[in-house]
Amino acid sequence: MTHHPDPTDPADQPDSDPARAAAGDASSDQPTVSGVVAEGMAAAARRAGFSSAAEGESINGQALLAAMGGIRGLFEAILPGLVFLVTYTLTIDPEADAAAEPIVALLPALIAPLVLGLIFVVLRVATKQTTTPAVGGLVGTALSVALALFSGKASDFFLVGLYTNAGYGAALLISVLVGWPLVGLAVGFLMGDGIAWRSDPSKRRVLTILTLCWTGLFLARLAVQLPLYLADNVELLATTKLLMGLPLYAPLLIVSWLMVRSIYRKPAPTA
Numbered sequence: 001m002t003h004h005p006d007p008t009d010p011a012d013q014p015d016s017d018p019a020r021a022a023a024g025d026a027s028s029d030q031p032t033v034s035g036v037v038a039e040g041m042a043a044a045a046r047r048a049g050f051s052s053a054a055e056g057e058s059i060n061g062q063a064l065l066a067a068m069g070g071i072r073g074l075f076e077a078i079l080p081g082l083v084f085l086v087t088y089t090l091t092i093d094p095e096a097d098a099a100a101e102p103i104v105a106l107l108p109a110l111i112a113p114l115v116l117g118l119i120f121v122v123l124r125v126a127t128k129q130t131t132t133p134a135v136g137g138l139v140g141t142a143l144s145v146a147l148a149l150f151s152g153k154a155s156d157f158f159l160v161g162l163y164t165n166a167g168y169g170a171a172l173l174i175s176v177l178v179g180w181p182l183v184g185l186a187v188g189f190l191m192g193d194g195i196a197w198r199s200d201p202s203k204r205r206v207l208t209i210l211t212l213c214w215t216g217l218f219l220a221r222l223a224v225q226l227p228l229y230l231a232d233n234v235e236l237l238a239t240t241k242l243l244m245g246l247p248l249y250a251p252l253l254i255v256s257w258l259m260v261r262s263i264y265r266k267p268a269p270t271a
Contacts, residue, residue: 038189045186049253050260064250069133076120076137077246080113085238087112088154092234103152110145110157117141154234161241162226169218172211181211183256191264203263210259217252220244 045051049067068074088109117138124131140160148157175182180198184207188197197203221244228237 038194041186042189045190048186050187050190050256064254067253068246068250072120072123072129073133074246076134078242080116080137080141081238081242081245083116084109084113084157085235085242088238089235092154103149106148106152106154109154110148113141114138114145153232155229155232155237157234158225158229158237158241162222162229165218165222165225169215169222172215172218176208176211176215181208183207183211183214187260191260193264197263200263206259206263210256213252213255217248220248 051067065071065074069076088106091108092105117134120134121131121138124134144157144160147159148154150156172182175185184197184204185195187207187210188194193203197207221241224240224244225237228240
């Protein structure tokens with residue numbers, strides 16, 4: 001895997017690490033609270049796919065694919081939900097009374113994505129790739145399966161996603177209302193800008209708008225999927241979760257790259 005210099009990685013920028021700069025201590029080996037926060041926010045921006053904007057890569061399909069974890073990352077994000085939907089549709093009797101539906105009838109649809117998650121972890125171990133994404137997905141799937149088994153309702157398989165969308169949406173919205181938009185903080189530390197962007201009206205406006213865009217994504221998912229959950233419409237809930245996942249995330253990520261680059265332009269090379 002090609003290594004790209006990272007402005008927040010001390011191995012790549014030993015003299016200008018933004019976490020240390022934000023902490024005001026470039027010589028101490030002991031991490032400070034502000035330094036840990038800075039690196040944590042920068043890491044969050046990288047996980048969200050903002051690294052390409054920071055590194056000045058061209059905006060194309062290859063960069064977008066890399067930001068989403070490559071082909072394997074796409075499979076790990078899409079297949080568990082798709083396998084659940086297909087297995088549930090094939091194994092559940094649509095004429096049966098949902099309230100009387102035995103837990104055993106749900107087992108194929110719940111076990112299938114769990115087994116798939118285990119396979120993803122094993123494949124990453126076998127190919128000596130980082131297991132963090134696959135393990136995180138497996139833990140989320142396992143929790144979803146546990147909730148569905150505990151209640152006996154297939155719709156509870158989606159509770160984790162609903163809480164996640166509600167939590168992210170609320171946190172982002174509150175951050176805007178208090179004047180500290182979270183996307184701005186993450187991007188600021190990723191770009192080595194710390195919180196200096198707050199004193200630049202143009203940067204602050206763009207990063208606030210960007211935070212609202214991501215807020216809209218999470219709250220839109222919640223607004224569409226929560227009524228389906230309450231109506232116990234499992235098939236449509238699973239379908240909308242797939243359609244409102246990567247198909248919405250990818251375009252918003254591209255827009256985010258463009259907006260970040262509009263306020264963090266790299267200086268033109270000198271002759």
